[in-house]
Amino acid sequence: MQIKNAKKGKTTKEIKQIAKQENITTKELKRKIAKGQVVIPKNIKREIKKPTGIGKGLTTKVNANIGTSPDYQNIENEIKKAETAINAGADTIMDLSLGKNMQKTLKQLIKKTETPIGTVPLYRAFHKKPIPEITSNHILQTIENHAEMGVDFITIHSGITQEVLQKLNKTNRTMDIVSRGGSLISAWITHHQQENPLHKEFDKILEIASQYDMTLSLGDGMRPGCINDATDKPQLTELQTLSKQVEKCQENNVQVMVEGPGHIPMNEIKFNIEIQKKLCNQAPFYVLGPLVTDIAPGYDHITGAIGGAIAAWHGADHLCYVTPAEHLCLPNKQDVKEGVIASKIAGHAADIANGIKKQKDKEMADARKNLNWEKQIEQAIDPQKPTQLRKQRPTEDPETCSMCSDKCAIKTTEKYLKKTK
Numbered sequence: 331m332q333i334k335n336a337k338k339g340k341t342t343k344e345i346k347q348i349a350k351q352e353n354i355t356t357k358e359l360k361r362k363i364a365k366g367q368v369v370i371p372k373n374i375k376r377e378i379k380k381p382t383g384i385g386k387g388l389t390t391k392v393n394a395n396i397g398t399s400p401d402y403q404n405i406e407n408e409i410k411k412a413e414t415a416i417n418a419g420a421d422t423i424m425d426l427s428l429g430k431n432m433q434k435t436l437k438q439l440i441k442k443t444e445t446p447i448g449t450v451p452l453y454r455a456f457h458k459k460p461i462p463e464i465t466s467n468h469i470l471q472t473i474e475n476h477a478e479m480g481v482d483f484i485t486i487h488s489g490i491t492q493e494v495l496q497k498l499n500k501t502n503r504t505m506d507i508v509s510r511g512g513s514l515i516s517a518w519i520t521h522h523q524q525e526n527p528l529h530k531e532f533d534k535i536l537e538i539a540s541q542y543d544m545t546l547s548l549g550d551g552m553r554p555g556c557i558n559d560a561t562d563k564p565q566l567t568e569l570q571t572l573s574k575q576v577e578k579c580q581e582n583n584v585q586v587m588v589e590g591p592g593h594i595p596m597n598e599i600k601f602n603i604e605i606q607k608k609l610c611n612q613a614p615f616y617v618l619g620p621l622v623t624d625i626a627p628g629y630d631h632i633t634g635a636i637g638g639a640i641a642a643w644h645g646a647d648h649l650c651y652v653t654p655a656e657h658l659c660l661p662n663k664q665d666v667k668e669g670v671i672a673s674k675i676a677g678h679a680a681d682i683a684n685g686i687k688k689q690k691d692k693e694m695a696d697a698r699k700n701l702n703w704e705k706q707i708e709q710a711i712d713p714q715k716p717t718q719l720r721k722q723r724p725t726e727d728p729e730t731c732s733m734c735s736d737k738c739a740i741k742t743t744e745k746y747l748k749k750t751k
């Protein structure tokens with residue numbers, strides 16, 4: 331139990347490892363975990379070789395989503411995508427599988443990976459039965475089932491209430507609800523004319539999460555699905571509800587993070603981070619993108635990375651990747667890789683701006699200055715692509731590159747400029 335131990339001043343194996351990885355003291359890390367500013371998603375039933383700390387003052391983390399869809403049920407493909415994401419640098423994986431193989435995919439994923447795994451148990455609950463037959467109990471059982479399987483963190487859309495839906499009905503939102511879990515639970519509330527079970531039975535969910543030290547990720551079911559809907563009433567009303575649930579989690583020693591938008595214009599990102607951090611007692615913020623424009627299908631890993639960099643610079647802690655396939659189709663392995671790399675660049679750029687990481691960039695600059703190509707490739711976020719490009723378009727002088735060849739600026743300067751120091 332990371333938070334309980336941190337509050338007692340005890341150093342767990344994971345705290346020790348993460349403090350070393352992040353280059354901070356165990357004392358500092360424990361202080362942040364105890365305050366709820368940092369989480370370590372790790373179910374007590376799992377062994378994770380390289381645990382991950384997410385939160386204030388730590389390097390920005392990246393999540394990759396994988397999972398079968400009703401149209402594509404190949405479990406092997408999804409496991410390969412998870413491996414691709416981890417190799418590309420993803421810190422956590424969410425299994426968002428749908429369809430008949432969802433449980434088998436999750437089992438395989440837990441067995442074959444040593445990275446924190448997250449799920450949305452609601453998908454399972456809504457797969458098994460039609461909405462009129464789904465009960466609160468049924469949803470709680472699914473949550474418990476995922477906890478028993480060893481899931482490290484779960485998204486629950488506990489902030490969508492009858493009040494939030496009333497607000498939604500009164501707004502002129504363009505896209506209404508784009509969150510998959512959010513749409514399912516809203517359909518349940520509307521059909522049963524009852525309060526959201528994830529909200530009503532929150533205390534029971536806390537008990538399950540506490541038993542397994544499963545981190546809760548409070549989902550933003552009302553996240554804006556387009557620039558026109560950004561930072562509106564339904565989004566902010568939901569955030570207020572989530573802030574009360576964060577308080578409950580932290581009081582009950584349950585690790586918690588909060589999920590955030592969505593589609594947000596660049597000029598509203600800072601406000602979105604600040605309001606979440608303020609209302610939610612500095613709990614880690616897990617943002618989905620954010621996407622800074624709606625008009626780049628096929629390139630949404632770029633629009634997501636622009637938003638992610640700004641968000642992380644202003645305090646977002648965990649970036650959920652966006653792939654080039656976003657809004658279009660189920661991503662393939664290449665999409666997954668490109669999505670992770672784009673988010674890694676965003677997170678790293680923010681870490682530089684926040685003064686956390688600069689060493690690697692200095693090493694890259696030194697390697698460039700020395701025309702040391704091996705070292706440059708070693709320092710690259712994605713070593714594969716520069717290797718391929720160098721091979722595809724070589725130059726006669728292997729010291730330089732085919733951009734300027736014998737007019738290499740670095741070589742010319744080195745030869746003629748005599749610096750005194």
Ligand code: SF4
Pocket residue numbers: 730731732733734735737738739740741
């Ligand atoms: S050839 Fe031009 S682009 Fe290539 S390393 Fe030299 S200065 Fe840089």
